[in-house]
Amino acid sequence: NAGVMQNPRHLVRRRGQEARLRCSPMKGHSHVYWYRQLPEEGLKFMVYLQKENIIDESGMPKERFSAEFPKEGPSILRIQQVVRGDSAAYFCASSPGAGSPGYNEQFFGPGTRLTVL
Amino acid sequence: AQRVTQPEKLLSVFKGAPVELKCNYSYSGSPELFWYVQYSRQRLQLLLRHISRESIKGFTADLNKGETSFHLKKPFAQEEDSAMYYCALSGGSNYKLTFGKGTLLTVNP
Numbered sequence: 001n002a003g004v005m006q007n008p009r010h011l012v013r014r015r016g017q018e019a020r021l022r023c024s025p026m027k028g029h030s031h032v033y034w035y036r037q038l039p040e041e042g043l044k045f046m047v048y049l050q051k052e053n054i055i056d057e058s059g060m061p062k063e064r065f066s067a068e069f070p071k072e073g074p075s076i077l078r079i080q081q082v083v084r085g086d087s088a089a090y091f092c093a094s095s096p097g098a099g100s101p102g103y104n105e106q107f108f109g110p111g112t113r114l115t116v117l
Numbered sequence: 118a119q120r121v122t123q124p125e126k127l128l129s130v131f132k133g134a135p136v137e138l139k140c141n142y143s144y145s146g147s148p149e150l151f152w153y154v155q156y157s158r159q160r161l162q163l164l165l166r167h168i169s170r171e172s173i174k175g176f177t178a179d180l181n182k183g184e185t186s187f188h189l190k191k192p193f194a195q196e197e198d199s200a201m202y203y204c205a206l207s208g209g210s211n212y213k214l215t216f217g218k219g220t221l222l223t224v225n226p
Contacts, residue, residue, distance in 0.1 A: 035214075048213065056212075095212070108161040
């Protein structure tokens with residue numbers, strides 16, 4: 001099991017461009033979480049998704065940010081019209097579904113470091 | 118609102134010395150507390166959780182509800198313990214983790 005995969009590992013965008021961050025959960029995991037880490041800060045929850053459903057997006061900025069976890073393929077965190085303040089490390093985590101052993105333990109990916117010029 | 122505070126940004130000890138990484142939390146209900154560790158160039162990984170009450174790599178942490186603390190301890194630090202340590206809390210939702218800012222532990226030879 002390769003663990004949670006994120007790509008790209010590093011992403012550079014100019015202000016106004018779009019950023020797409022991808023996350024492939026661990027095999028057998030149906031729950032995905034996105035966290036953002038600003039410099040000198042801890043990880044902050046953004047959104048929790050299950051396949052084709054957004055369960056909790058209370059940590060997502062109201063504008064420009066969106067997330068999806070389609071039936072097939074990775075979860076995508078999309079940031080439109082990026083600004084310098086979006087520069088951060090974005091971490092994805094996954095967990096098994098409820099009822100599975102260790103269902104509420106989150107396994108983290110290596111993160112994507114977004115730099116906005 | 119739930120909050121996790123790690124008062125020490127940096128902690129430096131010598132090999133063989135005891136180490137304690139502090140974590141205090143704020144949460145009105147019954148929280149679940151975790152310690153995550155990130156070694157150099159590796160991903161964040163779960164070190165231990167309070168409900169399992171186990172010792173991992175010699176580390177232990179006890180949840181003190183009276184002091185709202187979950188300090189991480191190890192009696193004899195090793196150089197390979199050098200890493201970034203994050204305390205995290207999960208509240209009633211049982212999924213949304215709230216992290217502290219982390220403590221960078223350096224164990225000197």
